[in-house]
Amino acid sequence: MIALKYPDILLDSLENGHMIIDDKFIVSYWNRWLSINTQIPKGEIIGKSLKEFYPGINYKVLYRKIRTALVINTPTFYDTNSSTKFISMNRNKVTTSSLKLMQQQVTISPYILHENKVMVSIYDISELFEAKLLLKKEIAKVIRLNDKLEAEKEIIDKNIMMIKTSLSGVIIDVSTLFCQFFESQKDNLIGKNILIFKSPDIPEATYKELWETIKSKKSWSGELKNKTSNGVEKWVQTRVTPILDEYGELSEFSAVYHDITNEKLLAQLYITDPLTKLYNRAHFDEVINFIVKHQRKADVGFALVIADVDYFKSINDTYGHQVGDEALVSVANSLKNSLRENDLVARWGGEEFVIMLKNVTLDEAKMIMEKVRESVQKIKINDTISVTASFGLTKYIIGEDANKTFKRVDEALYEAKNSGRNRVVIK
Amino acid sequence: MVNLEFNEDQIDALKEFINISIGAATASLANLLDAFGTMHIPKIEVCNSSELAHKIESTIDLKSMYYATKQLFTGKFGGECMFVISEVSAKNLGRHLYNVTTPSRDDINDAVIELTNILTSTIVSRLTQELNTQVQFFVPSSQFIDAYSIVSSEDVADYSKIIIISTILDFKDQKINGNIYILTKDEAIESLRVLIDRKIEEIYG
Numbered sequence: 346m347i348a349l350k351y352p353d354i355l356l357d358s359l360e361n362g363h364m365i366i367d368d369k370f371i372v373s374y375w376n377r378w379l380s381i382n383t384q385i386p387k388g389e390i391i392g393k394s395l396k397e398f399y400p401g402i403n404y405k406v407l408y409r410k411i412r413t414a415l416v417i418n419t420p421t422f423y424d425t426n427s428s429t430k431f432i433s434m435n436r437n438k439v440t441t442s443s444l445k446l447m448q449q450q451v452t453i454s455p456y457i458l459h460e461n462k463v464m465v466s467i468y469d470i471s472e473l474f475e476a477k478l479l480l481k482k483e484i485a486k487v488i489r490l491n492d493k494l495e496a497e498k499e500i501i502d503k504n505i506m507m508i509k510t511s512l513s514g515v516i517i518d519v520s521t522l523f524c525q526f527f528e529s530q531k532d533n534l535i536g537k538n539i540l541i542f543k544s545p546d547i548p549e550a551t552y553k554e555l556w557e558t559i560k561s562k563k564s565w566s567g568e569l570k571n572k573t574s575n576g577v578e579k580w581v582q583t584r585v586t587p588i589l590d591e592y593g594e595l596s597e598f599s600a601v602y603h604d605i606t607n608e609k610l611l612a613q614l615y616i617t618d619p620l621t622k623l624y625n626r627a628h629f630d631e632v633i634n635f636i637v638k639h640q641r642k643a644d645v646g647f648a649l650v651i652a653d654v655d656y657f658k659s660i661n662d663t664y665g666h667q668v669g670d671e672a673l674v675s676v677a678n679s680l681k682n683s684l685r686e687n688d689l690v691a692r693w694g695g696e697e698f699v700i701m702l703k704n705v706t707l708d709e710a711k712m713i714m715e716k717v718r719e720s721v722q723k724i725k726i727n728d729t730i731s732v733t734a735s736f737g738l739t740k741y742i743i744g745e746d747a748n749k750t751f752k753r754v755d756e757a758l759y760e761a762k763n764s765g766r767n768r769v770v771i772k
Numbered sequence: 773m774v775n776l777e778f779n780e781d782q783i784d785a786l787k788e789f790i791n792i793s794i795g796a797a798t799a800s801l802a803n804l805l806d807a808f809g810t811m812h813i814p815k816i817e818v819c820n821s822s823e824l825a826h827k828i829e830s831t832i833d834l835k836s837m838y839y840a841t842k843q844l845f846t847g848k849f850g851g852e853c854m855f856v857i858s859e860v861s862a863k864n865l866g867r868h869l870y871n872v873t874t875p876s877r878d879d880i881n882d883a884v885i886e887l888t889n890i891l892t893s894t895i896v897s898r899l900t901q902e903l904n905t906q907v908q909f910f911v912p913s914s915q916f917i918d919a920y921s922i923v924s925s926e927d928v929a930d931y932s933k934i935i936i937i938s939t940i941l942d943f944k945d946q947k948i949n950g951n952i953y954i955l956t957k958d959e960a961i962e963s964l965r966v967l968i969d970r971k972i973e974e975i976y977g
Contacts, residue, residue, distance in 0.1 A: 405871065410886065413804045419893035422911045424882045450911055 362432075362467035365456055368411050370395040370404065373462065382434050382447075399432055414455045414463050423451040425470060426477075436471055448474035506581070506602035509588075512595055514539045526604060529574040542571040544578055559587045559598055568605065580609040618692040620670060621677035629691035629699055637747045648710035648740045649750050650700035651758045652680065652721075655733045655766040657696035664730065672732050675724045683720040684713070698734075707740045707771060714738055714769045722767065733767035782968045783816065789971075790814045790937055793898035800894040801941075805887065807868060809943040811952075817936045821957070824934050825923040831938065831951055832856060834919040839880065841888040843912035845896050848905045848963050851935075851956030853892035856922060857884060861948045868946045877916075885912045891941070891952055903967040904974075935961055 349355060356363050357377035365374035371394055375387045385398060396404060410421040423431055425448070434447040450468040501507070507520040516534050524531050527542065543552075547570050558565040564586045571579055581602040590596040616628035636644040654660075654676055661669035673696060680690050680698055689701040700717075702710050714736050724732040737758025741750050757772035764770065778786070794811045802808050819827060832838070836858045843853045857865065862884055866875030869883040889912055900907050915921075937954040956964065 403870075406869070406882070409804065409869070413886070413890055416804060417800055417890065417893050417897070419889075419897060420909060421889055422885060424878065424885050424914065425911055426913070427878045427882060429878050452911065 361469070362465075364395075364465045365462055366395055366411075366465060367463075368408060368415070368461040370407070374464075379467070383432060401433075402431065410453050411461070411463050414453045415458055415461055418455050418458065420452050420454045422453070423449075425450045426474075431467065438471070443478060444471050444475055447471050506604070507599065508539065508602070509597055509599045510539050511597060514598075517597065523602065526579070526602070527571070527573045528577070533574070541574075544570040544572050546570050546578075555585060559585050560595070562587050562589065562595060568609075579604065579606045581605060618677075621674055621692050623677050623681065623698070624689065624691035626691060626693055626699070629689065629693070629701070632689060633701065633747050637745075640744065644703075645741060645743050646704045648702040648705050648707065648738060649754045650702065650710070650714055651693060651737045651751075651754050652676075652698040652700065652717075652734045653736075653758055653762065654696035655735055655762075660726075660730065660732070664726075668726060668730065671726050672724075672730070675726060676721055676732060676734060679720045679724055680717060683717045705740075707738075710738055710740065711769060711771055718767065718769055735761035735766045736769040737761055737772065738769055739772045778818065778965060778968075781972060782965060785968050785972055786816060786964075787814070789899050789902040789968075790816065790895075792902060793895040794939060796898040797891050797894040800890050801887070801943075804890055805869065807943045807946055807948070809941055809948075811942070812940040814937055814939040817938075818961070819934055819936060821934050824936070824955070825920075827936055828856070828923055828951075828953065829919055832919055832922075833858065836860075837916060837918055838862075838922060839884045839914055839916055840922045841884050841912050841914040843888055843892045844910040845892065845907045846910075847900065847907035849900055849903065849907065849956065849967060850960050851954060853888065853896060854922075854953045854955060855884070855888040855891060855941075855950055856953070857887075857948070857950035859916075861950055864947045868948070881914045881916075884914050887950075888912050888914075895952070895954065903964075903971055905967060933958060933961060935964070 353376075356374075359376065359378060362379040362382065363374070363376045364372055364379060366372050371392065372390050373392070375385070375390050377387075380386050383398075390398060395402065410423075413419075413421045430446055431449055431451045434449075436444055436447045438444075447469050448471045450470045452466045452468075454464045454466065456462040456464045502520045503522055505520060506523040506526055507518075508516060508523055509518040510516050516537050516539060519531055519534050521531075524534065527534070551567065551569070555565045555567065564584060566582075566584045569581055569583050571581055573579060582605045583600055583602055585598055585600040587595050588597040588599055616624055618625045633649075636647070654672060657669065657672065660672050673692075676696075677690075677692065677698065680700065684690055684700065684702075687703050689703070691699050693699040702713055705713065718734065718736060721732060721734045726732060735758060737754045737756070737760070739750060739753040739757055753772045757770040760772070761768050761770035791814065794814055798809060798811050817827065838859065839857050839862045841855045841857075845851060845853065862880050863875060865887060866880035866883045867873065869886065870879045872879065875883070889909070892912070893909060896907055896909075935954075935956050939952050940949060941952060942949040
């Protein structure tokens with residue numbers, strides 16, 4: 346092993362403080378770094394006790410640390426985070442420093458065991474400590490922000506219906522309000538497909554449009570009827586938003602729902618005849634006026650029908666109003682069931698019904714109405730009372746006022762009534 | 773592929789070395805800190821890194837706050853020594869070592885660090901002496917934290933296996949007790965296995 350020729354030069358060149366003391370605290374070595382940073386020259390301190398220069402050090406603790414180092418022949422340490430400084434040294438950093446005094450790491454290493462001597466090394470860890478303080482401050486800030494975010498998240502969770510799904514519609518997350526609304530538990534919903542809420546009343550075309558929109562990375566808004574886990578039907582205003590990953594590719598879907606069940610119920614009541622559950626006259630008027638006003642090619646090719654239950658007054662007088670009502674409901678159901686899905690049928694008033702057959706020729710309309718007439722003819726109230734109806738039919742002439750169409754259809758009905766009833770007359 | 777499994781002979785030998793080391797640590801503490809304590813028979817477990825937090829939480833009271841002091845050691849057998857002491861015990865330690873009625877947070881931290889250093893140095897030095905190898909110790913650092921923050925799962929995510937050597941230190945007179953964990957992972961486990969084999973070979977030929 347090569348002995349170091351000039352250990353003093355080596356220790357003086359280090360950027361840390363090194364002193365050698367014994368268990369009586371007598372200093373036998375003091376390097377250049379210490380001389381500069383403490384302003385105590387080597388010549389002044391060597392041979393003297395550290396106590397004379399630094400009476401503030403807890404010498405009981407220092408003694409114990411020296412003994413530990415000597416007895417178990419291992420370095421001992423002071424706490425690097427301590428605000429108590431081993432030897433207080435000013436810090437000269439001018440720019441942005443939060444530390445006025447040098448933060449030190451103090452290590453006491455065994456030196457010459459039989460002379461009870463140790464080397465006390467002091468490292469300046471101020472920069473590291475400052476970074477640590479800054480990090481602590483920033484972490485505290487992040488924690489505060491997170492707490493705020495958590496509180497806001499809780500508000501959102503309890504007050505907004507939200508659902509998140511995978512690209513294939515598997516539920517990933519739902520809010521508490523969503524669970525309450527759909528009468529289910531979060532654990533029961535996660536992992537299931539969103540189709541469990543689907544109502545058969547919403548046309549497939551709506552779902553197709555929704556799916557195509559979100560697949561093309563656009564948001565979709567609209568009204569959907571859904572079923573809760575208990576089978577209760579509810580209407581929701583829905584906005585589905587695609588979530589993109591860092592490469593701009595679809596990763597998930599997120600939807601926000603707003604309950605519009607009550608609004609839908611009210612709207613339904615407003616346009617529904619309470620007895621027959623068909624649309625009422627006000628709704629029919631609204632639709633026909635809209636079509637006549639806008640004259641859209643897709644809408645104006647309709648035929649108009651007015652149906653009147655034959656001998657209705659006689660049914661009422663003979664069997665009572667209750668049976669009369671039953672007859673009206675039966676005729677309404679028969680009309681609804683024998684017409685096409687997109688045809689519009691409403692109660693016009695009393696025992697009269699009005700029908701709009703969409704996109705038909707007069708011949709087609711006649712054929713449809715003959716079938717409808719036959720269907721009404723098969724009705725038997727209480728298995729005994731037969732019901733028939735007379736029908737006036739006309740085709741809307743593009744550009745004409747709706748009153749003219751109604752006038753023609755009235756005339757046709759009048760003729761049907763006067764020519765024996767239970768028939769379809771065209772005008 | 774590193775072999776991280778220990779056979780029965782290796783476990784027996786390790787237990788024996790740890791017992792010797794724990795005995796040495798108890799003697800050091802009595803001598804240096806003037807406190808006569810006992811240490812329980814150490815438990816040695818090899819577990820997945822993801823289980824570490826749970827293993828430690830299962831040995832302490834989850835409602836207390838703790839001073840958790842960690843000290844690294846490097847060498848052929850390297851790792852981390854962790855000493856976990858409850859707030860109450862740490863205060864008692866601060867009182868004992870600083871000889872004051874109400875020790876400051878700095879006093880307590882320093883006392884805990886001092887105790888950890890003596891424990892780590894004695895146990896690990898003695899263990900490595902038995903295994904004919906050397907280690908270097910780093911400055912310990914202490915944190916005052918709740919039971920669930922002692923080991924964060926992110927901290928150990930990169931390791932596959934961990935050896936936990938744990939024991940309880942108990943100074944009845946001073947009402948101080950704490951848990952000591954010596955943690956080592958992957959390559960160090962393999963090194964430990966090799967060192968133990970060499971030692972067994974040396975003893976039994």
